[in-house]
Amino acid sequence: MTTSIESAHARFMQLTEALKTDALPPPEVLQQYCDLAAAAERLDTARQTLFFLKEKHPKDIGIHSRYITLCIQMGDGAEAMATIESMAGRMKLTDEFIDAALSVRKRLGPTPLPKDKSDSLSLCMIARNESKFMGACLLGVKPLIDEIILVDTGSNDRTADIGRLFGAQVFHFQWCDDFSAARNFGLSKATGQWILILDADEAIAPSEFAALRALIRNHEKKSAAFAIETRNYCYTANTLGWMANSGRYPAHEAGLGWFPSTKVRLFRRQDQIQFHFPVHERVEPSLRAAGIAVKPCKVPVHHYGHLNESRNQAKARKYFELGIAKLEAMADDPGAVRELAVQAGQLEKWPEALSLWQQLLRLRPGYPEALINLAGACWQLGQYTQSLEWALRAVAADKGMKEAHFNEALSHMMLAEFPTAQRILEELLKGNKDYVAAQFMLGVVYCASGKMDKGRGVFNHLKTTNARTALPQALEDIGQRLMKAGLAQAAENLKAICLA
Numbered sequence: 001m002t003t004s005i006e007s008a009h010a011r012f013m014q015l016t017e018a019l020k021t022d023a024l025p026p027p028e029v030l031q032q033y034c035d036l037a038a039a040a041e042r043l044d045t046a047r048q049t050l051f052f053l054k055e056k057h058p059k060d061i062g063i064h065s066r067y068i069t070l071c072i073q074m075g076d077g078a079e080a081m082a083t084i085e086s087m088a089g090r091m092k093l094t095d096e097f098i099d100a101a102l103s104v105r106k107r108l109g110p111t112p113l114p115k116d117k118s119d120s121l122s123l124c125m126i127a128r129n130e131s132k133f134m135g136a137c138l139l140g141v142k143p144l145i146d147e148i149i150l151v152d153t154g155s156n157d158r159t160a161d162i163g164r165l166f167g168a169q170v171f172h173f174q175w176c177d178d179f180s181a182a183r184n185f186g187l188s189k190a191t192g193q194w195i196l197i198l199d200a201d202e203a204i205a206p207s208e209f210a211a212l213r214a215l216i217r218n219h220e221k222k223s224a225a226f227a228i229e230t231r232n233y234c235y236t237a238n239t240l241g242w243m244a245n246s247g248r249y250p251a252h253e254a255g256l257g258w259f260p261s262t263k264v265r266l267f268r269r270q271d272q273i274q275f276h277f278p279v280h281e282r283v284e285p286s287l288r289a290a291g292i293a294v295k296p297c298k299v300p301v302h303h304y305g306h307l308n309e310s311r312n313q314a315k316a317r318k319y320f321e322l323g324i325a326k327l328e329a330m331a332d333d334p335g336a337v338r339e340l341a342v343q344a345g346q347l348e349k350w351p352e353a354l355s356l357w358q359q360l361l362r363l364r365p366g367y368p369e370a371l372i373n374l375a376g377a378c379w380q381l382g383q384y385t386q387s388l389e390w391a392l393r394a395v396a397a398d399k400g401m402k403e404a405h406f407n408e409a410l411s412h413m414m415l416a417e418f419p420t421a422q423r424i425l426e427e428l429l430k431g432n433k434d435y436v437a438a439q440f441m442l443g444v445v446y447c448a449s450g451k452m453d454k455g456r457g458v459f460n461h462l463k464t465t466n467a468r469t470a471l472p473q474a475l476e477d478i479g480q481r482l483m484k485a486g487l488a489q490a491a492e493n494l495k496a497i498c499l500a
Helices: 002-019 027-039 043-056 061-073 077-090 095-108 131-141 159-165 179-189 206-217 284-290 309-330 334-346 350-363 368-380 384-397 402-414 418-431 436-448 452-462 471-484 488-499
Strands: 121-127 147-152 169-172 194-197 225-234 257-268 294-303
Touching: 002 027, 002 043, 027 043, 027 061, 043 061, 061 077, 061 095, 077 095, 077 131, 077 159, 095 159, 121 159, 121 179, 131 159, 147 159, 147 179, 159 169, 169 179, 206 257, 206 294, 257 284, 257 294, 334 350, 334 368, 350 368, 368 384, 368 402, 384 402, 402 418, 402 436, 418 436, 436 452, 436 471, 436 488, 452 471, 452 488, 471 488
Parallel strands: 121 147, 121 194, 147 169, 225 294
Antiparallel strands: 194 257, 225 257
16 A cells, blocks of 8 residues: 555655646646545645646636535535635536535535624625626625525526626516515615615725725614725727726726726615615615715726627617606606616617707706706717707806816818817817827817818827727718718818728
């Protein structure tokens, strides 16, 4: 027996040294190595080697799988599960691997909530067919939270199982076209002192975890709720409120930039705090009814749903249908009108958007956002004189809104008033140098007015930015619009730039 172990040990040590290279070892070699480790009674050394290999080859499922097996053999289920979670957050896993991983999780059970922890935090999510995003979301946020409540509203993929891999308590909810009902069902299952609301395509930067935890500790004995800004990353740069990526969150910034939206996502768990509205659900009405003040939170949520245009359009269509029902139930509620108007624009239902923004303006006279979007809807419909009228009213209502000046310049451009459009855009860019949409349109105006070198300079600059992939399609679209507006020479000038 001793001779057999010694012989296996000798071969094992030779292979250990051979594996410490940059080359990816074949699966059969890894299997031989693990067999030798068991025979030589050197599982500890093999685990160290496989740890080195999985760090060297972070996307190789075979190496990770064997490392997990060794951890289980050595009785370290926690490390095995941590590796499984890391894989689920970074790789596309096979059904076979997920099934095997679930058996490991079953032995460990869901992540228990710490006892008597006054600042315990429950993550409450609802999801359907989010297996593509769920792993990355939970891997990123798990160090922050104490309990995961996942409400599955009818997935036919592995969304729920990926949640279970992270120790989530998974509950199934029969979908009834009511996001608030699903959210409130999740709240009823949470046991933490605090609630955090996230979706699967969202993230919070780890650098902000300490600040979020400090915020909770400072309010641990109070009824409190916090409004959090969502950074909606997108590939378009003309959305209201659009901001260029600053580099503050290098691992989380995406697309060309982002536009903000703000709502309460963090609050102390209390029975009276419930979501309202079947779509674009919010807890703010129940907070007002309970007399709980909403405080600001400086920690942003990073949202990536707008980067997938086909998926985003499908969600927009569903939201639009639900929004119509919501508006019928809420009559002339300004918030419901605004939500439906935004959704109509996202679906490029411009006549509907125009009507809805006009309805909102009747409810909120002089409302700058409505004026800006009325200008945009008229522009999309080719009604450039009306677009200019709305844009000028928006500028008068709020001179600080860059989108109002942008829409004014676009309207002048389509009315062949190129010098005026140029002046407005150049002035706008003095205070908003990263405003990509304004840079692009200034290039178009230069070309349209025959200033080809200046136009070429703008587009060459844009080719060095994240906008380069969208540039060809954007040039083609605006060229077609110029031609349709009867500005044939302007369109030909732009086409010459495209072909150069």
